Amino acid sequence: MTSMFGEPIVRREDPRLITGQGRYLDDLGRDALAAAFVRSPHAHARITGIDVDDALDVDGLVAVYTWEDLPGRVGERLPLLIPHPALTHGRTAYALARDVVRHVGEPVVMVVARDRYLAEDAAERVRVTYEPLPPVVGIENAANAAERVHDDVPGNVGAHLVQQTGDADAAISAAPHVLEFRLDIERSASMPLEGRGVYARWDADDESLRVYSSTQTSTSVRMAIAARLGLSAAKVEVIAPDVGGGFGVKIMHPWPEEVLIPWAARLLGREVKWAEDRREHFISSAHERGQVQHVRVGFDDEGRLLGLDVRIQHDHGAYTPYGIIVPIITSTQLLGPYKPGVYRVEFTSLYTNTVIVTPYRGAGRPQGTFCMERTMDRIADELGLDRAAVREVNLIRPEEFPYDQGLIFQDGRPLIYDSGDYPEMLRRIKELIGWDDFGAFRAEAERNGRRVGIGLACYVEGTGVGPYEGGHVEVDSSGRVHVATGLTSQGQGHQTVFAQIVASELGVPIDDVVVTTGDTRRFRYAVGTFASRAAVMSGNAIALASRKVREKALRVAGEALEADPHDLEIVDGVVRVKGNVTASIPLRTVAVLSNPLRYAFDDATAQATQFAVGGSMDEPPLTGEPGLEGTEYYSPPRSTFASGMHAAIVETDPDTAEVRILRYAVLHDCGRLINPRIVEGQIHGGVAQGIGGALYERMVYDADGQLLNASFMDFLMPYATEIPHVETGHMETASPLNPLGIKGAGEAGVIPGSAVIAAAIEDAEGIRITRMPISPSELYHLRLEAAAGTAERTRHARSAAIP
Amino acid sequence: MKPPPFDHHAPETLEEALEVLARTGEDAKVLAGGQSLIPLLNMRLAAPAHLVDINRVASLDTLEVTEEGVRIGALARHARVERSAQAAATQPLLRAALRHVAHPVIRNRGTVVGSLAHADPAAELPAVLALLEGTVEAASVAGRRTIGAAEFFAGPLESSLRPGELATGAFFPALPANAGIAFAEVARRHGDYAMAGAAALVTVDEDQRVSSARVAYLSVAATPLVLDLTGVLERRPPVTCDWAAAAAYARDHMDTDEDIHASAEYRRHLAGVLTERVLRAAAQQAL
Numbered sequence A: 001m002t003s004m005f006g007e008p009i010v011r012r013e014d015p016r017l018i019t020g021q022g023r024y025l026d027d028l029g030r031d032a033l034a035a036a037f038v039r040s041p042h043a044h045a046r047i048t049g050i051d052v053d054d055a056l057d058v059d060g061l062v063a064v065y066t067w068e069d070l071p072g073r074v075g076e077r078l079p080l081l082i083p084h085p086a087l088t089h090g091r092t093a094y095a096l097a098r099d100v101v102r103h104v105g106e107p108v109v110m111v112v113a114r115d116r117y118l119a120e121d122a123a124e125r126v127r128v129t130y131e132p133l134p135p136v137v138g139i140e141n142a143a144n145a146a147e148r149v150h151d152d153v154p155g156n157v158g159a160h161l162v163q164q165t166g167d168a169d170a171a172i173s174a175a176p177h178v179l180e181f182r183l184d185i186e187r188s189a190s191m192p193l194e195g196r197g198v199y200a201r202w203d204a205d206d207e208s209l210r211v212y213s214s215t216q217t218s219t220s221v222r223m224a225i226a227a228r229l230g231l232s233a234a235k236v237e238v239i240a241p242d243v244g245g246g247f248g249v250k251i252m253h254p255w256p257e258e259v260l261i262p263w264a265a266r267l268l269g270r271e272v273k274w275a276e277d278r279r280e281h282f283i284s285s286a287h288e289r290g291q292v293q294h295v296r297v298g299f300d301d302e303g304r305l306l307g308l309d310v311r312i313q314h315d316h317g318a319y320t321p322y323g324i325i326v327p328i329i330t331s332t333q334l335l336g337p338y339k340p341g342v343y344r345v346e347f348t349s350l351y352t353n354t355v356i357v358t359p360y361r362g363a364g365r366p367q368g369t370f371c372m373e374r375t376m377d378r379i380a381d382e383l384g385l386d387r388a389a390v391r392e393v394n395l396i397r398p399e400e401f402p403y404d405q406g407l408i409f410q411d412g413r414p415l416i417y418d419s420g421d422y423p424e425m426l427r428r429i430k431e432l433i434g435w436d437d438f439g440a441f442r443a444e445a446e447r448n449g450r451r452v453g454i455g456l457a458c459y460v461e462g463t464g465v466g467p468y469e470g471g472h473v474e475v476d477s478s479g480r481v482h483v484a485t486g487l488t489s490q491g492q493g494h495q496t497v498f499a500q501i502v503a504s505e506l507g508v509p510i511d512d513v514v515v516t517t518g519d520t521r522r523f524r525y526a527v528g529t530f531a532s533r534a535a536v537m538s539g540n541a542i543a544l545a546s547r548k549v550r551e552k553a554l555r556v557a558g559e560a561l562e563a564d565p566h567d568l569e570i571v572d573g574v575v576r577v578k579g580n581v582t583a584s585i586p587l588r589t590v591a592v593l594s595n596p597l598r599y600a601f602d603d604a605t606a607q608a609t610q611f612a613v614g615g616s617m618d619e620p621p622l623t624g625e626p627g628l629e630g631t632e633y634y635s636p637p638r639s640t641f642a643s644g645m646h647a648a649i650v651e652t653d654p655d656t657a658e659v660r661i662l663r664y665a666v667l668h669d670c671g672r673l674i675n676p677r678i679v680e681g682q683i684h685g686g687v688a689q690g691i692g693g694a695l696y697e698r699m700v701y702d703a704d705g706q707l708l709n710a711s712f713m714d715f716l717m718p719y720a721t722e723i724p725h726v727e728t729g730h731m732e733t734a735s736p737l738n739p740l741g742i743k744g745a746g747e748a749g750v751i752p753g754s755a756v757i758a759a760a761i762e763d764a765e766g767i768r769i770t771r772m773p774i775s776p777s778e779l780y781h782l783r784l785e786a787a788a789g790t791a792e793r794t795r796h797a798r799s800a801a802i803p
Numbered sequence B: 001m002k003p004p005p006f007d008h009h010a011p012e013t014l015e016e017a018l019e020v021l022a023r024t025g026e027d028a029k030v031l032a033g034g035q036s037l038i039p040l041l042n043m044r045l046a047a048p049a050h051l052v053d054i055n056r057v058a059s060l061d062t063l064e065v066t067e068e069g070v071r072i073g074a075l076a077r078h079a080r081v082e083r084s085a086q087a088a089a090t091q092p093l094l095r096a097a098l099r100h101v102a103h104p105v106i107r108n109r110g111t112v113v114g115s116l117a118h119a120d121p122a123a124e125l126p127a128v129l130a131l132l133e134g135t136v137e138a139a140s141v142a143g144r145r146t147i148g149a150a151e152f153f154a155g156p157l158e159s160s161l162r163p164g165e166l167a168t169g170a171f172f173p174a175l176p177a178n179a180g181i182a183f184a185e186v187a188r189r190h191g192d193y194a195m196a197g198a199a200a201l202v203t204v205d206e207d208q209r210v211s212s213a214r215v216a217y218l219s220v221a222a223t224p225l226v227l228d229l230t231g232v233l234e235r236r237p238p239v240t241c242d243w244a245a246a247a248a249y250a251r252d253h254m255d256t257d258e259d260i261h262a263s264a265e266y267r268r269h270l271a272g273v274l275t276e277r278v279l280r281a282a283a284q285q286a287l
């Protein structure tokens, strides 16, 4: 049998999922009561009264709850999940609004009824009266702080953090060239096709709670529910069923609904379910990306960075339950594969009366990459140098690893890159896209009246953050291998890659391996699925658990075969003496033998009963633990750093200002590949989201804090028709930090999207692109402004790529 | 996103349908393909007490092509009309425009007549009907009437159908001799409602000069806007026509609005660009 590790096998979960056999949250609990929420129509207002009388007339209504009804910890502010010393003014919401609402969509009243239709009918009849307060919308208004989101947060500043590696100001001032500019990035959102959802069942006889949640962390939701409801964790189990996408928004927890639905289920003694609808997802889950960046950079004649000073204003929305992870990531990962000279970064995290901001795939990196890559392009333009050449002189060299950037990363640990080969990657991406031949392509296009441009963007992504994950591997008496890990799956292909790891480590056919994720009944200790960490964290833990099981199998088989375990191997689920195929014993028999029995219930287990087994009468029947199983944990010293470079060629229509992507190329290095097909799929999905963020998606808030495009009709996620073919090249620079040598791949594709598309449009148009996303309407106006002299033209970019 | 309560009526004949509509009047909405109405109900933007579902009225499921033109019954889906070779031969603008209506799955359910009745100024078919000077056939218990396109589109999402009235069909006149058509639009994504769109009908005389040139626009006004550009083009042969002048004329004769996808100015600019594109293409075809 060849090793399964590294094979591009097809995803084992797909036949089930694409034939409609998936079991998503709303497929469960058909008879459960349904909850619906009355949500704030105001961005900022004081609640002056709640009248539920009309709702009581709805036939099928079961209960109506307001904040006043919430007892004890259920009615307290939701937790601040990741405290940080710089988050001096962290604020979280109540599960149901108390006195003041701070964004449109904040839950105010919960209605429970026989079904969702009736719950919405009743919700529509609840009269909430408000005294509107002045809303704070947009980063500039938040920073001006004429009005406050929270009375007790001066300047609307939730957090302020500075990191520096030296005196950047001095380094910049002494540099031969200095540039200073501002960049803007707008909000988008994870927008999984399946929204959030919770379904809870209280077992009164057992006094226990089972909760299904469409979450990226069932173990942590369990702890949160137990704490809020005053239950022992042993009496709470949380299961993530099939989850129709997460992309970050479902790592936030506990959502108000994750506390309220279980609470109501217990109180009512009935099953209760809530499945978020699309409008709710737009206005009451989370967004990300909105930032304003002020850059000052000093560099030499070759474009080498001498000093970099970045000040970031980060829009955090109305509350900060997830802490300041996003701006921390922006401010550190901004550096990408480069040596920045002396670096100083400062961010201010601002409250606004809009939906909260928590990580969305890429989690602050797309903004950081946008900043750094726009800076590289500016420098090249200023000096009249090739944009790739400017990047080249700034790259960290392969012999410089481990490379310490001198900053503290999102996990509270030093930002030390473990491995990579950036110069080789740059060489290969240039080759893949045909960077050096683009001049000829452009000349030909221009002869036909067409306008084309090329762009390049590079990033480094800290993946596989700790603190830990675990894995449990167990071989049963039929030879089937059950694998469990606590983190959850949202369609990434964990069932496939974890099985590949086990099949390779244990020497069993992959078809015998069954993987369970995100079910606290099967594995109770875990952190969650985010930060491209599942393969690194659970993958390594599962590999270690498999090795433990293998060792035990060899020991037990050695006793049965009277052979030295060192002389044994496991091939295709059979333990055999190397070089002697007749001396063998199937793993399923080893599993039976590893559990000495008094009682038999079939022929297989009969082999392990007390009168069947031989062995010494002086030794105890059991050595170590029973069962052919093992649990192991993997906890890394720090993150491992994947990297990538994207290049794109775009065409802009001279008349309509439409942007078409002609080619999109990706070079990607996530260490050793467990399954290249799955990595490529992850990249494709990421690229699609990156293009969405660059050309289509934005959250359009008006001055009153109303989200104007809260539907799929007006929030434009790209269709397949908008996404070009993605050309991919892989590199495999193993991580020295973990046993499998792997790095994360989940977020990679999305990170440089806005940076590379902005660069290509700028190159096509010769007009500076400083804000993303960009629509045809905006590009059209930019052209008018450039013609009128009010928008800046680039100096050299149109010819920079022509050798 | 669940609709408020309503009574569902499922008539099987036209007479039954008209009878229910007469009885429920203002409180009723006709349900055809549901591709526009159901989202409105789910978002609780509409709350009719009665839905009159015409999907079982077999006599409305018709598509008739004659020399005069294409007559489309109220239950004919976009997809059926789009695929009809006869319809395309008689009035090619139908297929050209239908390809821009949403996506194949929506075209499998949505109806041509429903799209007209919905009267969305961003929809393709109302502009086509307006350009071709087609008609909508309406029926009620009181009788039948034929409504010309210009009169039919009363405002944004507002037709001149009266309470109790059902649009039973629509008639799109055939392409005249020596004429050409073209359709073009610019949408944010493939299949989206367009930021601007234009359909042209150009006829040439026996000297191959442009004898008539009309363009209908979508998404630039509250109802489909039709401009006659014959005069601007000065009866020249297409090769010497001043298309840019026609585009400028068009831009000057529309009052566009902004929305979150396009500024008013950009929309007007696009309409100009599209004017040139569709006129050139239609004239080319007419030759």
Ligand SMILES: Cc1cc2nc3c(=O)[nH]c(=O)nc-3n(C[C@H](O)[C@H](O)[C@H](O)COP(=O)(O)OP(=O)(O)OC[C@H]3O[C@@H](n4cnc5c(N)ncnc54)[C@H](O)[C@@H]3O)c2cc1C
Pocket: B029, B030, B031, B032, B033, B034, B035, B036, B037, B038, B074, B100, B101, B102, B103, B106, B109, B110, B111, B112, B113, B114, B115, B117, B118, B122, B123, B124, B125, B161, B165, B166, B167, B168, B191, B192, B193, B194
């Ligand atoms: C994602 C999406 C994208 C779309 N994109 C486009 C697009 O790009 N261009 C476009 O033109 N359309 C688009 N549509 C709308 C689609 O074309 C609809 O099918 C069409 O607008 C309405 O047809 P229907 O049969 O579905 O009507 P319904 O939704 O059933 O009805 C629409 C309205 O018309 C009334 N009505 C329907 N039939 C009659 C009748 N016979 N007599 C009287 N009143 C009637 C209804 O009462 C209702 O008010 C899109 C729809 C979706 C969901």
